[in-house]
Each structure stands twice: as structure tokens, then as C-alpha cells.
Amino acid sequence: MFLRLQGKTPLTLEFKNLSYYVRVRNAQKTILDSLNGKFKPGRLVALMGPSGAGKSSLTNVLAGYISKNVEGDILVNGQIRNLRKFRKNSCYIMQEDLLLPHLSVYESMTCSANLRLCEPAEKKEAMVRTILDVLGLAECSSTRASSLSGGQKKRLAIAQELLSNPPIMFFDEPTSGLDSASCFQCVSLLKELALGGRTIVCTIHQPSAKLFEMFDQLYFVAKGRCLYNGPAGAVVPYLASRGFVCPSYHNPTDYFMEAVCGDDSTTPVGDAGEDSATTDGDQQKGECMVTALAEAVRSGQCAEFMRAYKSAVAKEKADAAILADNASATSSSSSSANSNKNPDQSLANNDSDSNANESSVKDDSRTGHFSTGTLNQFRVLYVRTFLSIIRDTRLKVQSNAGCLFFCMLFLMFTALMPTVLTFPMEMNIFLREHLNYWYSVKAYYLAKTLADLPFQVIFPVIYGTIVYFMTAQPLEFMRYFLFLTICVQTSLVAQSFGLLIGAATNLESAIFL
Numbered sequence: 001m002f003l004r005l006q007g008k009t010p011l012t013l014e015f016k017n018l019s020y021y022v023r024v025r026n027a028q029k030t031i032l033d034s035l036n037g038k039f040k041p042g043r044l045v046a047l048m049g050p051s052g053a054g055k056s057s058l059t060n061v062l063a064g065y066i067s068k069n070v071e072g073d074i075l076v077n078g079q080i081r082n083l084r085k086f087r088k089n090s091c092y093i094m095q096e097d098l099l100l101p102h103l104s105v106y107e108s109m110t111c112s113a114n115l116r117l118c119e120p121a122e123k124k125e126a127m128v129r130t131i132l133d134v135l136g137l138a139e140c141s142s143t144r145a146s147s148l149s150g151g152q153k154k155r156l157a158i159a160q161e162l163l164s165n166p167p168i169m170f171f172d173e174p175t176s177g178l179d180s181a182s183c184f185q186c187v188s189l190l191k192e193l194a195l196g197g198r199t200i201v202c203t204i205h206q207p208s209a210k211l212f213e214m215f216d217q218l219y220f221v222a223k224g225r226c227l228y229n230g231p232a233g234a235v236v237p238y239l240a241s242r243g244f245v246c247p248s249y250h251n252p253t254d255y256f257m258e259a260v261c262g263d264d265s266t267t268p269v270g271d272a273g274e275d276s277a278t279t280d281g282d283q284q285k286g287e288c289m290v291t292a293l294a295e296a297v298r299s300g301q302c303a304e305f306m307r308a309y310k311s312a313v314a315k316e317k318a319d320a321a322i323l324a325d326n327a328s329a330t331s332s333s334s335s336s337a338n339s340n341k342n343p344d345q346s347l348a349n350n351d352s353d354s355n356a357n358e359s360s361v362k363d364d365s366r367t368g369h370f371s372t373g374t375l376n377q378f379r380v381l382y383v384r385t386f387l388s389i390i391r392d393t394r395l396k397v398q399s400n401a402g403c404l405f406f407c408m409l410f411l412m413f414t415a416l417m418p419t420v421l422t423f424p425m426e427m428n429i430f431l432r433e434h435l436n437y438w439y440s441v442k443a444y445y446l447a448k449t450l451a452d453l454p455f456q457v458i459f460p461v462i463y464g465t466i467v468y469f470m471t472a473q474p475l476e477f478m479r480y481f482l483f484l485t486i487c488v489q490t491s492l493v494a495q496s497f498g499l500l501i502g503a504a505t506n507l508e509s510a511i512f513l
């Protein structure tokens with residue numbers, strides 16, 4: 001049920017002449033160069049390209065995480081994107097699993113629900129349980145995030161976002177670090193989310209052929225430019241139409257990547273051959289090739305491409321039928337407020353996107369504000385932080401190290417100060433007696449140190465025992481003994497050091513020594 005986009009209008013994301021640059025040592029570096037594209041609801045979009053092509057930058061720009069130095073238009077259902085509203089209707093799941101490691105799956109979900117939903121507690125609890133069930137996380141609901149597998153972490157990140165039911169979801173390399181089975185599970189989940197009526201955009205590095213089949217649209221970028229934007233299933237015939245025949249049993253994405261990265265002179269766009277001089281010229285100028293599909297249809301010379309196109313369209317229709325089922329189920333259960341907007345239509349008829357507006361943002365009358373009040377946010381964050389602190393063993397080790405350091409410092413000064421304070425007063429007596437040949441400095445030093453020894457041993461032992469039991473629970477004899485030895489030695493060294501400092505305070509007399 002949560003896989004479907006319930007009660008919200010699907011959103012189409014479109015970008016026109018989108019450029020992004022950064023300043024590097026007073027020079028301007030173009031990261032994204034005049035990109036165009038349209039990502040529609042119900043489709044799983046793969047954003048691919050070689051490393052450093054600009055995939056993450058494009059995702060960041062589209063998700064609204066980067067808004068400076070961006071040029072061009074980003075449209076949502078045909079209207080200029082309102083960043084604040086857009087952020088409430090979208091989510092971005094990053095490559096790194098940014099989860100609080102010391103909270104269990106259930107606690108993470110509850111915190112998320114408490115921060116983002118204004119429903120009664122029982123309803124939130126039911127939602128959390130259902131989402132965990134749907135995403136197969138129910139059996140590990142009491143496992144801490146730090147102990148989850150890579151796939152489970154990814155699903156937990158998705159589960160947290162599903163609570164707010166966003167119509168657009170961005171994923172940055174959701175399959176990185178996962179084994180093939182987990183990759184398949186993860187992409188299947190994304191596909192289901194797309195079929196539920198969402199727009200799913202995910203950057204992905206060379207998926208296997210089996211995974212790639214699940215994607216509906218491929219947006220391929222290289223050096224910040226678009227090389228292919230069309231049905232994922234039509235990429236092989238498209239490449240063939242450009243003179244690059246993908247060998248049988250070869251992963252098409254690998255082939256595309258090799259053709260693009262292998263050698264500049266062999267990039268398909270530059271080598272397209274005799275059939276479309278204008279387009280080649282454009283591409284050589286570095287302009288974005290907007291839609292390979294449209295171009296191939298226009299050139300009308302690749303029967304294989306047309307076949308692939310037809311099968312891609314058929315697949316799209318089948319997906320749309322599933323979507324229609326989902327949407328009709330949704331519309332029957334959703335409120336009358338949505339009755340005048342049928343999500344099917346916006347999906348089935350691509351052109352209707354421009355007529356729609358950002359009505360999904362109407363779903364939340366408090367757009368632009370946080371879902372819950374500051375007091376509630378404080379309460380949830382306080383509990384969350386408190387739990388994290390008391391469960392974080394690293395913090396305990398650090399505080400123990402700090403405690404031991406200051407304890408040693410205290411011990412040193414306790415041993416040092418009596419000597420520092422008393423020795424200068426005795427100094428003149430010691431000097432007179434020593435200069436009158438009563439005793440040597442060696443004998444005086446030994447006598448003074450040994451007379452102090454019981455105090456320099458007994459007090460550090462008592463003190464060390466207290467500190468040891470404060471910082472380390474199990475009594476390990478060797479560790480305890482070592483610690484006490486360090487305490488006593490510190491105390492003795494400090495006492496001798498005290499004699500030196502005492503002598504230094506009475507330098508004039510000390511010179512005679």
C-alpha cells in the first residue's frame with residue numbers, strides 16, 4: 001500500500017538548458033552543460049555516465065541541494081519549480097547510508113514518523129509497522145542501524161522517506177556496495193515505487209543487463225553533456241544505428257560506457273556516420289543531444305531501432321496499465337479533494353503535464369513549514385540524541401581517557417605540592433648541615449623520598465582504586481595492577497620533581513650544591 005503514491009498528484013520534472021558551473025581558482029568550470037530532459041511519473045529513470053560525468057551534480061541540482069551557479073529552467077508539472085515546495089514533495093537518498101548507527105530500525109522509523117507526520121500516535125505506529133513489513137524490515141526492527149546489512153540500510157533509508165510519501169525520489173547510486181541479489185531487490189523496490197506513481201531518478205554505475213532491463217528511461221551524461229535520453233530498452237539499437245553494434249551477450253551499459261570512455265575518437269556521438277550530418281555537427285559542437293529516440297524516428301532509417309522503440313512503448317503501456325490500477329485504487333480511497341484530478345490521465349497523456357500544476361503541494365496546507373511544532377521536534381531530537389549518547393561506546397572510551405588524564409594530573413599535583421611548599425623552608429637548614437659536612441645530598445634525597453614513600457604509595461593506591469572502578473567495570477587484575485603502578489610512579493616522579501622545583505625557588509642557596 002505504501003508503495004503507491006496515495007493522496008498526492010504525480011509530478012513531472014523537466015529541465016531546459018540546465019547548466020551548472022563552479023569557480024576554480026578564478027576560472028569558471030562548467031560541470032553541466034545545457035542539459036534538457038523530462039522525467040515522468042511512473043518511470044524509473046537511470047542516470048548513467050562515466051565517473052566525473054556530472055551525475056551527482058545533476059541529481060543535486062534537480063533535487064534542489066545545489067541552487068547556486070545554476071542556469072536554465074527546472075519545471076515541475078510545467079511550472080517553474082518552487083524550491084521550498086519541491087523539497088517537501090521530493091526526497092534525496094544519498095549514496096552513503098546516513099543513518100544514526102545507535103538507533104534500532106524501529107526507533108529510527110518512529111523518530112522519522114514523529115518528526116514528519118501529524119497523525120495520532122496509533123496511526124503513526126501502524127504506518128511504521130506496515131512500511132517495515134512492506135520493505136521486509138520487520139524481522140530486523142530491533143536491530144541497530146550499525147548492524148544492518150548494506151541492502152537493509154538502503155531499505156531503511158527508503159522506508160524513512162516513504163513515511164512522507166514523496167512523489168519524486170532521487171537516489172544516488174542506490175546499488176553501490178550491494179551484492180547482486182541485494183541490487184536486484186533494491187532496483188525492484190525502486191521499480192515498484194515508480195509503478196506506484198512516483199518519479200524515480202537514480203544514478204547508477206553500470207548495472208547488470210538484468211537490472212538495466214528494469215529501467216524505463218536512460219539519461220546518459222558524459223563531461224556534463226547529455227549523450228542519450230530515451231527508453232532504456234532502445235539504447236542497443238540506437239547504438240547500432242550509430243555504427244556501434246553491441247555484441248551478443250554483452251552488457252549494453254558496459255558497451256555504451258566503453259564506447260564513450262574508451263577513446264574520444266570512438267564516441268558514438270562523434271562517429272555517428274553518414275546518416276545525420278546535422279546532428280553530428282551539433283554534437284561535435286558539444287550540444288546536448290536531446291532525445292535519441294526522437295532523432296532516430298526523424299531519420300527513420302533504423303528498423304531495429306523502431307522495433308525496440310515499439311517494444312519500449314508497449315512496455316511503457318503495460319507499466320501505465322499497472323499504474324492505472326494503482327491509481328484507481330488510490331483514487332477510490334483518497335478524499336474527494338483529489339477527485340477532479342485523475343493521476344492516470346497525467347500519466348497516460350504526457351502532454352497533460354503542462355496543464356497540471358504543482359497541485360500535490362496543495363496536499364499540505366502548511367507547505368514551507370515543518371510538519372510538526374518546534375516543541376515536538378525538540379522532544380524527538382532530545383530523546384534521539386540522548387539514546388545515541390548513552391549507546392555510543394566510543395564516547396565512553398573518550399570520556400574515560402579524559403577522566404584518566406585529569407586524574408593523573410590531579411595525582412601529580414597532590415604529590416608535588418607538599419614538597420614544593422615545604423622544601424624551600426627546609427632548604428637553608430639542609431644547606432647549612434650539608435655545607436658543615438653532616439651528610440651528603442644523596443643521603444638527604446633518599447631519606448626524604450623514603451620518608452614520603454608510604455604517603456606516595458598509600459594515597460595513589462586508594463585514589464587509583466577509586467578511579468579504576470569509576471572507569472572500568474570488570475576487575476581485571478593485571479590492568480588494575482598496571483594502573484596502580486602508573487599512579488604510584490606518577491606520584492613518586494612528581495615528588496622528586498617537587499624537590500627540584502623547591503630548589504629552584506631558592507636558587508641562590510641551590511648554587512652551593
Ligand SMILES: Nc1ncnc2c1ncn2[C@@H]1O[C@H](COP(=O)(O)OP(=O)(O)OP(=O)(O)O)[C@@H](O)[C@H]1O
Pocket residue numbers: 022024029031049050051052053054055056057058
Ligand atoms: N565544487 C566543485 N568544484 C570543482 N569541481 C567540481 C565540484 N563539484 C563537482 N566538480 C567536478 O565536476 C565533475 C562531475 O562531478 P560529479 O560528482 O557530478 O560526477 P559523477 O558523475 O557523479 O562522478 P562519480 O560517478 O565518480 O560519482 C567532476 O569532474 C568533479 O571533479
